[in-house]
Amino acid sequence: MLSDNILRIEGLTSKVGLSRSxxxxxxxxxxxxxxxxFPRPIKxxxxxxGWFEKDICTWLKTRSVANY
Known part of the structure; x- marks a missing residue:
């Protein structure tokens, strides 16, 4: 189970494999x-x-390889 961890941009880039830009x-x-x-950041x-890790994980699960 995921906790309410917050990812800053450095953690987000490594988790999703996308650049900051x-x-x-x-x-x-x-x-x-x-x-x-795509999940919106929180101030x-x-x-x-930062971004809630659970929101990023949910977004990643909904991505289809066929779309890219």
């Missing part, structure tokens, strides 16, 4: 890489964001 492109509606299902402080 690709991750932010997935959240940008104007980008051709936009993915409406941790004035200059820090």
């Amino acid at each position: 690709t991750i932010y492109d997935k959240m940008n509606p104007k980008s051709p890489r936009y993915d409406k299902d 941790l402080s004035l200059n820090a964001v």
